Amino acid sequence: MKRSQFSHISLPILLLVPQLIIIGVFFYWPAWRALHSSFYLEDPFGFGSQFVGMANYTRLFTSAEYMKVARFTLFFTALVTFLALAISLLLAVKADKVIRGAKTYRTLLMWVYAVAPPVAGLVGVMLFDQNIGIITEFFAFLGYDYRLGVSYADTALAMIVVSVWIQIPVNFIFFLSGLQSIPRHVREAAMIDNPSGFRRFWEVTFPLLAPTAFFLVVINITYSLFDTFGVIDTLVKNNPASNPMTLVYKVFVDGFRGNDIGGSSAQSVVLMVLVLALTIFQFRLLERRIHYA
């Protein structure tokens, strides 16, 4: 905190109240309600609810369908995170190295940040469309009958490609800014010690970039879990039936379509715990970063 502060009492409270009211009404209350209703079973016709203890949770973890969605989410998250990070790291290293057109490349690689996930999903629907899609045509050329929205694996592929596509810019920006913050004398020393670019990258640059990379892993996991909602919703074309989906999408489907408030709330709570764990993990990393930086 600051050494010198003002000592008014009512003014700071007045300044804090708007934000506190908003988070109280739109954050704490709903979060509490999710926790609360995860222990209740709501009557499907809206006539009251009944306390059922952990029943919603046991129902969840014994449900084959939920476990299938959980497995897909794990697979999806791992793959999107890995691909989005690997591709953008490669691009950032190259963009940091080239002299000509460096600025142009940077712009060309980051503008997609501003494209909304569902808009990207809609473009994806076109590219992967069964009748008109250019990627479908390419698969047909290879002799494969690609069917978006019909085949589970095919829909999953489109989801992963589109999700990676929109996530590359953020990673690229962070990797590039991480690379550019490596001090000049370190780079020069590394250059003299180790003229091989490839080895120099793994032995000098990458370890220095590790804090950025760890931080981005958490960001990308969070992104894959939550922010891909728009991509998934557009690519399954509003018809999740036999298509793959993520845990967050299932919360939505069960809560709004299936009207299973208790089950959906239990899923919300499971996700809350997941995010909590991720955040704690991130803060421990951050702490270490502060200590050794």
Next chain:
Amino acid sequence: MAVADSYLSVSQTAEPARRKRRGVRLSTIADHAILIAGALFMLVPVYLALTTASHEAVHIQREGLSFGFGDDLVKNFDAALFAKGGFTGAITGTTMLMNSFILGVGFAVGKIVLSMIAAYAIVYFRLRFATFAFWAIFTTILLPLEVRIVPSYEVIQGIGLTNTYTGLIVPLLASATGTFFFRQFFLSVPDELVEAARIDGAGPVKFFIDILVPLSRTMIAAIFIIMFVYGWNQYLWPTLITTEEGLFTLVRGIRQIIQAMAEGSQIPEYGRMMALAIIAMLPPVAIVILFQSWFVKGLVESEK
């Protein structure tokens, strides 16, 4: 693409020693090849959306997507912006465009005002309550809206805020990102400024308005861009909160398009859909490109 560049990063000035050797030439070509491939990967999908927006639906249905332009670009954009009916029923693209701006700007301004005054209270006042407030606000970072979507919807419905701009914007403000960002920035502002202001007899309100706000201009611009893009691109929340078409944003409208596409029996209006998709991405993309350095600064700083 090879625009001569006045900008030299640290790495580039350290490079000449290596460039003398012949073998390096090849590796430079490879570097550019990789970057061009990456740039094309980002560009081509949107380019194809643009070419699709220039063809008649029948043509696309028959020939598939193509890299060449057709003659209907203006017609399709005109239909996407001004024609009523079609896949969205009663509203035009311009109405959705306006709603998107209201959401984007409303969210960004609301976020900046709320979080700046809250951060000011937390950093600049000696108050026990401030620590509690900080943690209460801070905790919201832990749970994204998507996780608590069903109860949030019920709360809004309970207050009767569905199908209002308030219901659309205010619940999105319930997170700590902006407050954090400004807190970090205020902590880096030298203490001497407050002391000087005090000696001059300036109170906390005057100090905030006359010194701190002008000092934060770049930060405000940076966070505005991030928040505008975030607000503009909201999808799940608007989908739940707005069922009246007059309140649809462009991104929300995408859902209608998909639905129409899935249910419709006739040929979907591909050209018009893609025109609308382009219109939906244009404003945020333009802002990010035009104010690139602020945007990058805002992004990198806000995540620290």
